[in-house]
Amino acid sequence: MTTKQIEEYINQHPSGKVKLAAADIDGILRGKYISVEKFKTAMQGGLGFCDVVFGWDAADVAYDHAAFTGWHTGYPDMSLKLDLHTFRKIPWENDVPFFLGDFIDEQGTASPICPRQLLQRIIIQGQQQGFTAFFAQEFEWFNFSETPDSLAQKGYQDPKPLTPGMFGYSILRSTLKNEYITDLFELLKKFAIPLEGLHTETGPGVYEAAITYSDALEAADRAVLFKTAVKEIAYKHGILASFMAKWNASLPGCSGHVHQSLWDSEGKRNLFYDADEEHGMSSTMQQYVAGQLFCLPFILPLLAPTVNSYKRLVEGAWAPTTLTWGLDNRTVALRVLAGSAKASRLETRVVGSDTNPYLAMAACLAAGLYGIRYGLKLEQPATKGNGYRDDRHGRLPENLYEATLKMKYSEVAKELFGETFVDHFCSTREWEWQQFCKAVTDWELKRYFEII
Numbered sequence: 001m002t003t004k005q006i007e008e009y010i011n012q013h014p015s016g017k018v019k020l021a022a023a024d025i026d027g028i029l030r031g032k033y034i035s036v037e038k039f040k041t042a043m044q045g046g047l048g049f050c051d052v053v054f055g056w057d058a059a060d061v062a063y064d065h066a067a068f069t070g071w072h073t074g075y076p077d078m079s080l081k082l083d084l085h086t087f088r089k090i091p092w093e094n095d096v097p098f099f100l101g102d103f104i105d106e107q108g109t110a111s112p113i114c115p116r117q118l119l120q121r122i123i124i125q126g127q128q129q130g131f132t133a134f135f136a137q138e139f140e141w142f143n144f145s146e147t148p149d150s151l152a153q154k155g156y157q158d159p160k161p162l163t164p165g166m167f168g169y170s171i172l173r174s175t176l177k178n179e180y181i182t183d184l185f186e187l188l189k190k191f192a193i194p195l196e197g198l199h200t201e202t203g204p205g206v207y208e209a210a211i212t213y214s215d216a217l218e219a220a221d222r223a224v225l226f227k228t229a230v231k232e233i234a235y236k237h238g239i240l241a242s243f244m245a246k247w248n249a250s251l252p253g254c255s256g257h258v259h260q261s262l263w264d265s266e267g268k269r270n271l272f273y274d275a276d277e278e279h280g281m282s283s284t285m286q287q288y289v290a291g292q293l294f295c296l297p298f299i300l301p302l303l304a305p306t307v308n309s310y311k312r313l314v315e316g317a318w319a320p321t322t323l324t325w326g327l328d329n330r331t332v333a334l335r336v337l338a339g340s341a342k343a344s345r346l347e348t349r350v351v352g353s354d355t356n357p358y359l360a361m362a363a364c365l366a367a368g369l370y371g372i373r374y375g376l377k378l379e380q381p382a383t384k385g386n387g388y389r390d391d392r393h394g395r396l397p398e399n400l401y402e403a404t405l406k407m408k409y410s411e412v413a414k415e416l417f418g419e420t421f422v423d424h425f426c427s428t429r430e431w432e433w434q435q436f437c438k439a440v441t442d443w444e445l446k447r448y449f450e451i452i
Contacts, residue, residue: 001087003084006084006087006097007040009089009097010036010039010097011036013095013096013097014094015094015096016035016036017033017034017035017036017096018033018034018035018036018038018039018096018097018098018099019031019032019033019090019093019096019097019098019099020032020033020034020042020080020082020098020099020100020101021098021099021100021101021228022049022053022080022100022101022102022103022114022116023100023115023116023224023356023358024053024054024115025054025113025115025356025359025424025425025428026057026058026305026356026428027115027224027227027355027356027357027358027359028058029224029225029228030049030053034047039082042080042082043082043084045079046079046080046081046082046101046104047079047080047082048077048078048079048080049077049078049079049080049101049103050075050076050077050078051068051069051073051075051076051077051078052069052075054066054068054069054103054113054424055068055069055070055075057428057431057432057435061435063427063428063431064431065427065430065431066424066427066428066431067423067424067427068113068420068424078103078104078105078111079103079104079105079106079108080101080102080103080104081101081102081103081104082099082100082101083099083100083101083102084099086098086099086100086221087099088191088192088225089190089191090191091187091190091191092187092232092233092236100116100221100224100225102114102116102117102120103116103117104117112418112420112421112424113420113421113424113425115356115358115359115362116217116220116221116358118358118359118362118417118418118421119216119217119220119358119359119361119362119365120217122362122365122366122369122416123215123216123217123365125366125369126262126365126369127265129369129372129373130264130265131262131263131264131265131271131369132215132262132263132264132265132266132267133215133216133260133261133262133263133365134213134214134215134216134219134260134261134262134263134267135213135214135215135216135219135220135258135259135260135361135364135365136196136210136211136212136213136214136219136258136259137211137219137220137222137223137226137256137257137258137259137351137357137360137361138208138209138210138211138255138256138257138259139208139209139211139223139226139227139243139254139255139256139353140201140206140207140208140252140253140254140255140256140353141206141207141227141230141241141242141243141254141353142161142203142204142205142206142241142242142244142247142254143161143162143180143205143206143207143234143239143240143241143242144159144160144161144162144205144239144240144241144242145160145161145162145238145239145240146159146160146239146240147235147238147240148240151240159240159247161204161205162177162180162204162205162239163176163177163200163204163205164204165204166202166203166204167200167202167204168199168200168201168202168203168206169199169200169201170199170200173200174199174200177237179237180233180234180237180239181198181207183233183236183237184198184207184209184230184233185198187229187233188226188229188230188233191225191229192222193211193222193225193226193229194211194212195209195210195211195212196210196211196212196213197209197210198210201252202252203251203252204251206252206254209226209230211223211226213259215267216361216365219357219361220357220358220361223256223357223361224356224357224358227243227357242254243256243353243354244308244353244354245304245306245308245309245311245312245352245353245354246308246309246311246312249311252317252318253311253312253317253318253319253352253353254312254352254353254354255312255318255319255349255351255352255353256351256352256353256354256355256357256360257347257348257349257351258347258348258351258360258361258364259345259346259347260288260345260346260347260348260364260365260368261344261345261346262284262285262288262368269341270341270342270344271284271285272284272285272288272338272344272345272346273285273338273340273341273344275341279327279336279338279382280338280339280340280344281336281338281344281378284372285336285338285344285346286377286378287371287372287375287376287377287378288346288368288369288371288372289325289334289336289346289368289371289378290371290376290377290378290379290380291367291368291369291370291371291372291373291374291376292334292346292348292364292367292368292371293323293325293333293334293378293380293393294367294370294371294376294412295363295366295367295370295371295412295416296323296333296350296367296396297323297394297396297397297403297406298406298407298410298412298413299363299366299367299407299413299416300350300396300397300403300406300407301400301403301404301407301425301426301429302355302356302359302360302362302363302407302425303348303350303351303352303355303360303363303364304350304351304352304355304400304403305354305355305356305359305400305429305432306354306400306432307399307400307432307433307436308354309352309354309400310397310398310399310400310403312352313350313352313396313398315388316388318330319349319350319352320332320333320349320350320387320388320396321388321395321396322383322387322388322390322391322393322394322395322396323393323394323395323396324380324383324387324390324393325378325380325382325383326382326383326384326387327382329382329383329384329385329387330349331383331385331386331387331388332349332383332387332390333348333349333350333387333396334346334347334348334349335347335349336382346368348364350396351364359425362417363416366416366417367416370412370415370416380393399433400429400432400433400436401430401433403429404426404429404430404433407422407425407426407429408422408423408426408430410422
């Protein structure tokens with residue numbers, strides 16, 4: 001739609017309002033409804049949005065040591081610039097108009113800690129190197145026959161899965177709850193989030209969806225909106241959807257694998273494929289993979305951002321633990337699929353479903369471009385067989401604290417994302433770890449309460 005067509009649609013919509021949102025550091029959409037009159041003003045110069053969205057955690061608890069904003073700044077407004085290219089109609093809200101926005105500073109330039117702006121900066125770096133990045137994210141998530149109220153009343157204990165049993169790729173289970181799964185497929189498409197596939201995964205009430213690939217920014221927009229859209233559609237069916245990385249120790253975790261390829265500046269030729277090279281991997285793809293392998297230890301909190309993320313990254317749970325790559329191997333960190341000019345791509349399997357898609361994609365792209373920029377050689381051989389047992393080249397950090405320290409003091413991370421962003425993001429991850437360390441868990445009570 002043109003700007004004029006968008007304005008006409010909004011003027012004619014009977015609701016008289018517009019919905020807008022932007023992602024915070026955790027990938028949570030923070031937004032509001034505004035009047036049509038307010039929207040017209042915002043189109044001219046943006047609108048004020050309290051910067052506390054970068055000054056508190058996922059539970060709205062204010063950070064006590066973040067430099068960007070806090071009690072020391074008074075939590076002023078920052079400007080949110082709406083991106084008209086993100087215009088959508090929300091089909092489960094009477095087609096109310098919707099937009100995503102970017103946070104900008106007082107000078108009108110990109111905020112250094114805005115996740116969407118960070119990804120855009122890295123996309124531009126790739127374009128300057130002659131590349132068009134195409135990405136897609138796929139998600140696994142658990143569905144429960146619960147509401148926010150019912151689960152809170154249970155103290156978040158023993159949620160009832162939507163369906164019992166494991167049943168991966170089950171036709172029976174997708175038929176059993178067909179109204180929900182049909183709504184997901186059809187309403188997401190109407191919301192401009194087309195799916196390549198949707199099926200049950202192994203585990204009680206687990207679904208997996210593969211979002212159709214697109215340019216990297218659109219891919220991240222789709223991924224961010226997908227998570228919230230699924231939750232909203234689920235509400236209408238009396239279902240609670242969770243993208244938590246690992247809710248139960250005895251069940252598989254939830255991945256958010258990111259698929260990536262680099263094409264020429266016109267987007268016509270896949271630069272990851274070369275029929276004359278071994279395995280069809282072009283030198284560009286080899287350098288891209290080498291860059292990710294090198295950078296992974298320093299960017300891991302962007303791919304595994306919560307305390308819970310690391311409960312998923314354990315041996316034998318369909319998530320990687322080692323710094324490995326392989327050809328169509330689902331036990332390694334980087335799965336290479338290089339069979340054709342159309343479909344050659346890299347799948348980064350470290351990424352969890354609990355990530356901020358803007359940051360996860362920014363991390364993947366920045367690390368890959370790093371390898372190309374410095375001409376890194378892919379000297380590490382492809383892992384064949386069980387990647388969990390191949391730790392010759394190192395293992396991933398095992399908890400959020402360890403991973404955050406590696407990123408915080410990494411010159412590589414600061415080069416990739418800027419010192420201001422790294423400092424702010426790492427301070428938020430340190431806060432997350434501190435909150436966890438204060439908690440007394442059920443495991444501790446069962447283990448120590450009586451016997452010690």
